[in-house]
Amino acid sequence: MKHLIVYPAAVSLVLGLAACGGGDADSEAGSTKAVAKVSVSDFVGVWHFDKEAMREPAVNSMLAELPAGATDAQKEQMRTMADSMLSSMVMDLTINEDKTYSVLMRVPGRSDEISKGSWTLADGVISMVEDGEDASKVAMGHLDNGKLLVDPPAGESELGQIVMTR
Numbered sequence: 690m691k692h693l694i695v696y697p698a699a700v701s702l703v704l705g706l707a708a709c710g711g712g713d714a715d716s717e718a719g720s721t722k723a724v725a726k727v728s729v730s731d732f733v734g735v736w737h738f739d740k741e742a743m744r745e746p747a748v749n750s751m752l753a754e755l756p757a758g759a760t761d762a763q764k765e766q767m768r769t770m771a772d773s774m775l776s777s778m779v780m781d782l783t784i785n786e787d788k789t790y791s792v793l794m795r796v797p798g799r800s801d802e803i804s805k806g807s808w809t810l811a812d813g814v815i816s817m818v819e820d821g822e823d824a825s826k827v828a829m830g831h832l833d834n835g836k837l838l839v840d841p842p843a844g845e846s847e848l849g850q851i852v853m854t855r
Contacts, residue, residue, distance in 0.1 A: 727813045727832055729786065734855060736837050738780035742852035747775050750847040782837070782853060784808065790817055 748771045779795040794802040806819040817828040826842045839851040
């Protein structure tokens with residue numbers, strides 16, 4: 690799946706949109722987690738990038754881009770830049786009933802990016818594939834306490850799981 694979100698910093702970070710599927714079994718205790726029944730209507734609609742939930746992973750990702758031996762002042766400057774960019778960016782995922790989706794990414798100073806694709810739902814997990822991409826590059830998501838948790842395909846996100854809200 691092509692990148693769905695570009696997060697500029699000292700170096701642009703490419704993020705992918707997806708969600709973790711998480712299994713039904715709790716391997717440590719050998720017990721089974723209760724999986725709430727979900728339907729298409731639970732996913733359909735507009736989801737927004739949860740800036741507060743993503744603040745720490747974004748800042749940490751940007752700090753990791755600094756050279757070894759960066760000063761405290763440089764680190765604080767990077768934190769400030771990350772906070773500023775995060776607060777001004779927009780990422781909206783629209784999941785449609787017709788099994789299509791689109792992602793709008795808006796970052797000040799850059800052209801809007803719109804990605805489109807198709808999705809399926811099985812066992813409470815939404816699987817999304819961007820148009821024109823290899824079907825093996827699937828983004829998967831699940832609902833947790835009213836939020837859509839999105840894990841990008843392997844190697845496509847510096848931030849890991851992306852949190853989205855209505």
